[in-house]
Amino acid sequence: QKEVEQNSGPLSVPEGAIASLNCTYSDRGSQSFFWYRQYSGKSPELIMFIYSNGDKEDGRFTAQLNKASQYVSLLIRDSQPSDSATYLCAVKNYGGSQGNLIFGKGTKLSVKP
Amino acid sequence: KAGVTQTPRYLIKTRGQQVTLSCSPISGHRSVSWYQQTPGQGLQFLFEYFSETQRNKGNFPGRFSGRQFSNSRSEMNVSTLELGDSALYLCASSSGSVAGGYTGELFFGEGSRLTVL
Numbered sequence: 001q002k003e004v005e006q007n008s009g010p011l012s013v014p015e016g017a018i019a020s021l022n023c024t025y026s027d028r029g030s031q032s033f034f035w036y037r038q039y040s041g042k043s044p045e046l047i048m049f050i051y052s053n054g055d056k057e058d059g060r061f062t063a064q065l066n067k068a069s070q071y072v073s074l075l076i077r078d079s080q081p082s083d084s085a086t087y088l089c090a091v092k093n094y095g096g097s098q099g100n101l102i103f104g105k106g107t108k109l110s111v112k113p
Numbered sequence: 114k115a116g117v118t119q120t121p122r123y124l125i126k127t128r129g130q131q132v133t134l135s136c137s138p139i140s141g142h143r144s145v146s147w148y149q150q151t152p153g154q155g156l157q158f159l160f161e162y163f164s165e166t167q168r169n170k171g172n173f174p175g176r177f178s179g180r181q182f183s184n185s186r187s188e189m190n191v192s193t194l195e196l197g198d199s200a201l202y203l204c205a206s207s208s209g210s211v212a213g214g215y216t217g218e219l220f221f222g223e224g225s226r227l228t229v230l
Contacts, residue, residue: 043203043221044156088156099146099207099219100169104154 002027004091006104014112019076021107023089026070032092033065033072034101039085047087048074079111114139117206117222125228131192134225138185138206143189144168147179148218151200159202162187191227199229 003026013019021035032051036044050056050063050072062075072091076083086108090101118137126132138145147159158171162181179189185206191198205219 042223043223045143045221046218049218099144099161099163099205100158100171102158103148103156 001094002091002102004102004104006087006089006107009108010107010110011107012110012112013074013079014096015079015081017079017109017111019079019083019109021074021076021087021109023072023074023104024070025072025089025091025102027091027093027102028067028070030067030070030091033063034090034092035061035063035072035074036088036090037085038088038106044088076109079109081111081113082094084087084109084111117204117220119202119204119222119225121225122223123228125225125230126194127230128194128196130194131190131217132194132227133188133190134202134204134227136187136189136204136206136222138187138204139178139220142206142208142220143185145181145185146205146207147189148203148205149173150203150224151199156203159189194228194229199227201226 005024013068035047037047048063050065053065053067056063060077064073086106086111088106090105120135144163146161148156150156160179161169164179176192181187201224204222204225207219
């Protein structure tokens with residue numbers, strides 16, 4: 001069973017702090033990795049994707065991938081109350097098609113003013 | 114550009130009934146995927162359609178089925194509903210193409226919330 005694991009949280013950080021969200025996956029053949037944000041009562045929306053080892057930065061967000069450790073993380077710098085949401089890690093396995101992603105159960109982030 | 118449209122948004126059914134959910138993808142997108150989201154299991158992949166063909170299927174019983182039409186619109190059907198089928202059903206569309214290893218973004222609709230009594 002190919003799995004994606006996330007700490008369910010809630011993760012609580014003060015406004016302006018760095019929020020660190022972590023994800024591990026079981027399939028070594030996984031190729032692409034995604035972070036989705038889901039506000040309460042809303043549908044998931046893509047924040048970032050990464051498929052090479054290392055860091056990828058986009059504004060306040062940095063995705064980090066370590067394929068040897070089967071670990072992917074998302075850092076949110078200067079966290080804002082509007083970042084409060086559930087963050088879903090998703091993985092596309094080798095041979096999987098574009099629409100077939102394996103999702104973790106999500107980490108709920110709360111940013112306190 | 115219109116987003117992914119799902120209908121109906123909310124529905125209540127009783128055990129044993131069947132239900133059909135509809136999804137209209139973003140114009141030009143040829144891939145439509147369906148996911149079930151529950152508090153306990155999170156987002157789970159049901160199936161993906163591309164150019165009217167089922168490209169992948171998740172680990173769900175045969176009561177769950179789907180199809181895609183020539184205009185890329187998709188429907189999913191659940192027969193003989195069970196209490197455990199109560200969930201948010203999300204449809205996601207994507208271009209379906211793969212270029213340079215990047216698989217492209219999935220765009221989700223607002224979902225159809227099914228309650229089975």
